[in-house]
Amino acid sequence: KHSQNKMSEIKLSYFNARGRAETARLLLAHAGVRYTDQRLASEQFASVKPRLPFGQLPTLKYEGELLCQSMSLARFLANEYGLAGRNSIENAQADEIVDAVNDMIAARVAVMQDSDDAKKSELMRKLLEETLPTGLGQLEARLVERGGQFFVGNNLTWADLHLYAFVDIFRSNNPEVLDGFPKIKNLTERIEELPNISKWLQSRPETVF
Amino acid sequence: MPVTITQTIHLPTAQKHPRKTPLATIKLKYFNIRARAEPARLLLACAGVEYQDVRVEQPWLSLDNEQYWEALRTSLPYGQLPILYWDGEEIAQSLAVARFLAKQFGLAGRDTLEEAQVDEIVYAIEDAVNARIDVLHETDEKRRKTMEDKFITKTVPTLFLQLEQRLVLRGGQFFVGNNLSWADIQAFFFCSELDNQAMLDNQAMLDKATHLADLVRRVGKIPNIQKWVQSRPE
Numbered sequence: 001k002h003s004q005n006k007m008s009e010i011k012l013s014y015f016n017a018r019g020r021a022e023t024a025r026l027l028l029a030h031a032g033v034r035y036t037d038q039r040l041a042s043e044q045f046a047s048v049k050p051r052l053p054f055g056q057l058p059t060l061k062y063e064g065e066l067l068c069q070s071m072s073l074a075r076f077l078a079n080e081y082g083l084a085g086r087n088s089i090e091n092a093q094a095d096e097i098v099d100a101v102n103d104m105i106a107a108r109v110a111v112m113q114d115s116d117d118a119k120k121s122e123l124m125r126k127l128l129e130e131t132l133p134t135g136l137g138q139l140e141a142r143l144v145e146r147g148g149q150f151f152v153g154n155n156l157t158w159a160d161l162h163l164y165a166f167v168d169i170f171r172s173n174n175p176e177v178l179d180g181f182p183k184i185k186n187l188t189e190r191i192e193e194l195p196n197i198s199k200w201l202q203s204r205p206e207t208v209f
Numbered sequence: 210m211p212v213t214i215t216q217t218i219h220l221p222t223a224q225k226h227p228r229k230t231p232l233a234t235i236k237l238k239y240f241n242i243r244a245r246a247e248p249a250r251l252l253l254a255c256a257g258v259e260y261q262d263v264r265v266e267q268p269w270l271s272l273d274n275e276q277y278w279e280a281l282r283t284s285l286p287y288g289q290l291p292i293l294y295w296d297g298e299e300i301a302q303s304l305a306v307a308r309f310l311a312k313q314f315g316l317a318g319r320d321t322l323e324e325a326q327v328d329e330i331v332y333a334i335e336d337a338v339n340a341r342i343d344v345l346h347e348t349d350e351k352r353r354k355t356m357e358d359k360f361i362t363k364t365v366p367t368l369f370l371q372l373e374q375r376l377v378l379r380g381g382q383f384f385v386g387n388n389l390s391w392a393d394i395q396a397f398f399f400c401s402e403l404d405n406q407a408m409l410d411n412q413a414m415l416d417k418a419t420h421l422a423d424l425v426r427r428v429g430k431i432p433n434i435q436k437w438v439q440s441r442p443e
C-alpha cells in the first residue's frame with residue numbers, strides 16, 4: 001500500500017555510489033516517496049560498521065524497522081509499491097530475473113576485486129566478451145518469451161528496474177553493452193522516460209559506479 | 210455479398226512458446242472501424258495474444274451490407290456490436306468487453322479500490338466518446354455544427370483538465386496504482402481518436418496538461434501498441 005511517509009521515516013544508507021543501493025533508489029523514486037538518501041564516506045562507515053547487523057551497507061530504516069541485505073530491502077520496497085508481481089508466480093519470475101542479473105554482477109565484482117594484475121585483463125576480456133553477453137542474451141530471450149515489453153506480467157516490476165540499474169553501471173565504461181539486445185535496449189529507454197525515473201536520473205549525484 | 214473481413218492477428222511479439230498453451234480462443238466481432246471496439250483491440254494488442262479480429266462491413270455503405278447486418282443483428286443479444294467470444298463464451302457491451310479483457314491481462318487494477326479508480330477514468334472518457342458519437346450521428350446540419358463546436362471548445366478541454374488533475378493527484382505517471390492500466394490505454398485511445406480540428410484547437414490545452422500529454426506519448430511507445438497503431442486497417 002502506497003503510504004504518505006514523512007521524510008524522516010524512510011532512510012536508505014549506503015556509500016556515495018549506485019552499486020547495491022541503486023535498485024532501491026529507483027524503486028523509491030518511481031513511487032514518488034520522500035526519503036533520506038544517506039551517503040556515508042569511508043570514515044563514517046568505519047565508525048558505524050561495528051553496530052550494523054551484518055557490518056554492511058545498504059540498510060533501510062523504514063518506519064522504525066532496520067532492514068539489511070540489498071536484495072531483501074529492494075524486494076520489500078517492490079512489495080510496498082506494487083512492483084513485485086501480481087501473484088506468487090510473478091513474484092518468482094521477478095526474483096528469477098533479479099537473480100540472473102545478480103549472477104552477472106557477481107562475475108563483474110569478482111573481476112574487479114581480483115588483485116592479480118596479470119590475470120585481470122584476461123578475466124576482464126572473458127567477462128566482456130563471454131560472460132556478460134551470454135547473460136544478457138539469456139535475459140533478452142526471456143524478455144522476448146514474455147512478450148517483449150516487460151520481464152514479468154507484461155507490466156513494470158522491480159525486475160526491470162534491477163536490470164536497468166545493472167546496465168546503467170555497466171555502460172558507464174562500456175556504452176555499447178546493449179548492442180545486439182534490442183528488446184532490453186527498448187525497455188531501458190522506456191524506463192528512462194518514466195517521469196519520476198527521468199527526474200531521479202537528472203538529479204541524483206554523479207558517481208563512478 | 211458484403212465481405213466480412215476476418216484476420217487472425219499475429220503480433221510479432223506474440224511468440225508461440227512450445228511449453229505454453231494459448232490463453233484462450235478469442236474472437237472479437239465489430240464493424241470495420243475503430244470506434245467502440247478499439248479499446249478492446251488495444252488491450253489485446255498490448256497483451257500480445259492471438260485473436261480473430263472479425264470485421265463486418267459497415268451497413269451504411271451499401272444496401273447489401275445493410276441487409277446482411279439486419280439479419281446478423283437478430284442473433285445478437287442486444288442487436289449491437291462489438292461482441293467478444295472467449296473460449297465460446299459470449300460477452301456484449303463494449304465497456305464490459307474491454308473491462309473483461311483488462312482483467313484477463315492484469316490491467317484492471319490490483320484491488321477493488323484500484324478497479325474503481327480505473328472505471329472512474331474510463332467513464333469520464335466515455336462521456337466524451339459518446340458526445341463525439343452524437344455529433345457524428347446528428348443529421349441536422351445546424352444542430353450538428355453547434356454540437357461539434359461545443360465538443361471542441363468545451364467538452365474536450367474540460368476533460369483534458371480534469372484528467373490532468375486526477376493524474377497529478379495519483380503521482381503524475383499513471384492514472385491508477387502508479388503503473389500501466391486500462392485507464393491509461395483508454396486515455397491514449399481517446400486522444401488518438403480526436404480528429405485534426407479537435408486536436409488543433411486543443412493543442413494549447415494539451416500542452417498545459419503536461420502529465421497527460423506525456424502519458425499518452427509513453428503509452429503510444431509501448432512496443433505492441435505502437436505496432437498495432439501502425440499496422441491496423443485504415
